[in-house]
Amino acid sequence: MRVRGLASPYLAWMSIFIILPLCAVVYYAFTDSVTGEFTLRNIVSIGNYWPILIKSIWLALVSSLICLILGYPVALAIARAKQSRQRFLILLVMLPMSMSFLLRTIAWVSLLEDTGIINNILGKFGISPLPLIRNNGAVVLGMVYNYLPYMILPVYTVLSHIDPSLIEAAKDLGCNRTQVFLKVILPLSVSGIISGVSMVFVPAVSTFYISKKLGGSGTTMIGDVIESQFKTAYNPNLGAAISLVLMVMVFICIGLMERFSGSEEREALM
Amino acid sequence: MAKELIRLEDCVVRFDDEVILDSVNLKINDGEFLTLLGPSGCGKTTTLRIIGGFLEPTSGNVYFDGVRINHIPSHKRKINTIFQRYALFPHLNVFDNIAFGLRVAKVKEDEIDERVAEMLKLVSLRGFEERKITALSGGQQQRVAIARALINKPKVLLLDEPLGALDMRLRKDMQNELKRIQKQLGITFIYVTHDQEEALAMSDTVVVMDKGVIQQIGTPQDVYNEPKNAFVADFIGESNILDGVMLSDKLVLMFGRKFKCVDKGFAANEPVDVVIRPEDVDIVPADSRHLCGTVTGVTFKGLHYDIIVDFYGFKWLIQTTDYHEVGSYIGIDIHPEEIHIMKKSAYSGMFGDYSSYSEEYDEINDPSIVYGEDPGEEEYYES
Numbered sequence A: 001m002r003v004r005g006l007a008s009p010y011l012a013w014m015s016i017f018i019i020l021p022l023c024a025v026v027y028y029a030f031t032d033s034v035t036g037e038f039t040l041r042n043i044v045s046i047g048n049y050w051p052i053l054i055k056s057i058w059l060a061l062v063s064s065l066i067c068l069i070l071g072y073p074v075a076l077a078i079a080r081a082k083q084s085r086q087r088f089l090i091l092l093v094m095l096p097m098s099m100s101f102l103l104r105t106i107a108w109v110s111l112l113e114d115t116g117i118i119n120n121i122l123g124k125f126g127i128s129p130l131p132l133i134r135n136n137g138a139v140v141l142g143m144v145y146n147y148l149p150y151m152i153l154p155v156y157t158v159l160s161h162i163d164p165s166l167i168e169a170a171k172d173l174g175c176n177r178t179q180v181f182l183k184v185i186l187p188l189s190v191s192g193i194i195s196g197v198s199m200v201f202v203p204a205v206s207t208f209y210i211s212k213k214l215g216g217s218g219t220t221m222i223g224d225v226i227e228s229q230f231k232t233a234y235n236p237n238l239g240a241a242i243s244l245v246l247m248v249m250v251f252i253c254i255g256l257m258e259r260f261s262g263s264e265e266r267e268a269l270m
Numbered sequence B: 001m002a003k004e005l006i007r008l009e010d011c012v013v014r015f016d017d018e019v020i021l022d023s024v025n026l027k028i029n030d031g032e033f034l035t036l037l038g039p040s041g042c043g044k045t046t047t048l049r050i051i052g053g054f055l056e057p058t059s060g061n062v063y064f065d066g067v068r069i070n071h072i073p074s075h076k077r078k079i080n081t082i083f084q085r086y087a088l089f090p091h092l093n094v095f096d097n098i099a100f101g102l103r104v105a106k107v108k109e110d111e112i113d114e115r116v117a118e119m120l121k122l123v124s125l126r127g128f129e130e131r132k133i134t135a136l137s138g139g140q141q142q143r144v145a146i147a148r149a150l151i152n153k154p155k156v157l158l159l160d161e162p163l164g165a166l167d168m169r170l171r172k173d174m175q176n177e178l179k180r181i182q183k184q185l186g187i188t189f190i191y192v193t194h195d196q197e198e199a200l201a202m203s204d205t206v207v208v209m210d211k212g213v214i215q216q217i218g219t220p221q222d223v224y225n226e227p228k229n230a231f232v233a234d235f236i237g238e239s240n241i242l243d244g245v246m247l248s249d250k251l252v253l254m255f256g257r258k259f260k261c262v263d264k265g266f267a268a269n270e271p272v273d274v275v276i277r278p279e280d281v282d283i284v285p286a287d288s289r290h291l292c293g294t295v296t297g298v299t300f301k302g303l304h305y306d307i308i309v310d311f312y313g314f315k316w317l318i319q320t321t322d323y324h325e326v327g328s329y330i331g332i333d334i335h336p337e338e339i340h341i342m343k344k345s346a347y348s349g350m351f352g353d354y355s356s357y358s359e360e361y362d363e364i365n366d367p368s369i370v371y372g373e374d375p376g377e378e379e380y381y382e383s
Ligand SMILES: Nc1ncnc2c1ncn2[C@@H]1O[C@H](COP(=O)(O)OP(=O)(O)OP(=O)(O)O)[C@@H](O)[C@H]1O
Pocket: B015, B020, B038, B039, B040, B041, B042, B043, B044, B045, B046, B047, B084, B194
């Protein structure tokens, strides 16, 4: 009983700032923007945005994959460093997170612009400006840069909890370094990979600022559409409807990944 | 003559300036059952890790079949290990854990099936193939670990307290089973335990260690009957360790009395430690021709009584099949062969006095407790 009592502030917080807004989203999604009556029109008209939605998911997936490829070795290296060194390295990984997300994105703009720092330097060598910005690549770059720590941290946590004697046991049974990795370390870190991918994918799929700054007209993402419904198109009902659909899809994705990761890996962590 | 297989030469291990192993020299013959015996923290696991290839000694050499292997990684050594805390793979079930080594070695699946089944039978875990490791008891996990190592038919098997989690009965069964496997397959066993009974019962050679130093290497009979110092005498079995003075060859002075013994080669009047095993003392009626004392404690132990007898303030443990009441005055007789003389060592005076026996009783029976640190009450007989 006492435990429940202690949890009550949290429950109150949850209901005010999570449940209530969710209810609002659902309410708006199913009402007409002018009359306020129940309607399915918002949901139906999402059909117009399918290509953007698919593209957002695609870019978010690509970003997650790149984050995984870049982040896993980093996490592994940190987990293998000396105990005293590990905390410092993790601090380094988290350091960019302490800076504003907006600032970091704008910094990339000034690096990549046609008149930006990189093209300036290239110009000094007589190379004409490269199209570094306003394309899919730049958006993916921005997302990878911003969300990489969200991949490294969960993977590192799982890796650092693997019992070193398991690695010794694998070596004892004849595994070389590659085999140790493939047969023991990788399977035991699946849960970290799953949570890393979800933690990158979820914010990446709904991001709006990065694509606005680094993307071009063809790289509008679903987050931008939602934002514009609220800010410029004045159709919050449609915005709410898209948000709702996106949310449902994200939940389905996470649910599927959890399914595939199975319960074994989670037990393996104990 | 047995062929030497593994040799440790002046191996020293240091962690942050702390000496964990101090110039360990050890020869292990092919097909030998060698046991490292010593209290917790004495460096048994560390010694195994050197042999297994998980730890390079700070200095010194490791040889396998005459070849120096200091830098050979563990996966290239023909050695398998049963780890102290099993180290089973949690993402694999029982079958896949046991099959792990064979799969790495790319053995055919039908042969794997066959050999795993054989192993499961050996460790009495048939029907557990699909079980998750996390759903096994400690003893079952331990048996999976044994099977996982044995299935590879290694030349050398390192066993780090492989029976620690088993109950008495299963432990005895597995002791016999391991011993049988060792004989049958001719595998060299390097076995770690802090249970002296297990060490004596199973080994060809016992290596007694304390504080990173090898105290004695010998057959079970040697280390029991001819302990090198007070530590070994106390750690292996029960011992009364007394101060004595060697008067001449085969004559020792204790409690102001001369006792005949069979040891020689000491300097005249050299102070020595004298070991008398509790079961080697004969009780006789008290008279002036014998050392006499008062019984101060009796405990029934099933096969015999443990009695504590006070001789001039020094308390002995004596095992006898006859009951002697507390307070009775008895004499003792010791055959010369039952008196074992040891040179004085750093351990002299630290062990072998049963003054606080009753309080220590439970600890003595618990092999997991280190009582090396406790110097006990020192009571000397003034001669
Ligand atoms: N990685 C390490 N760093 C520092 N000290 C260590 C390390 N590994 C072991 N030691 C120390 O070395 C000593 C010997 O350890 P070891 O594990 O060999 O003991 P053991 O004889 O196997 O004991 P037990 O019976 O409890 O298993 C201990 O004092 C331990 O604290």
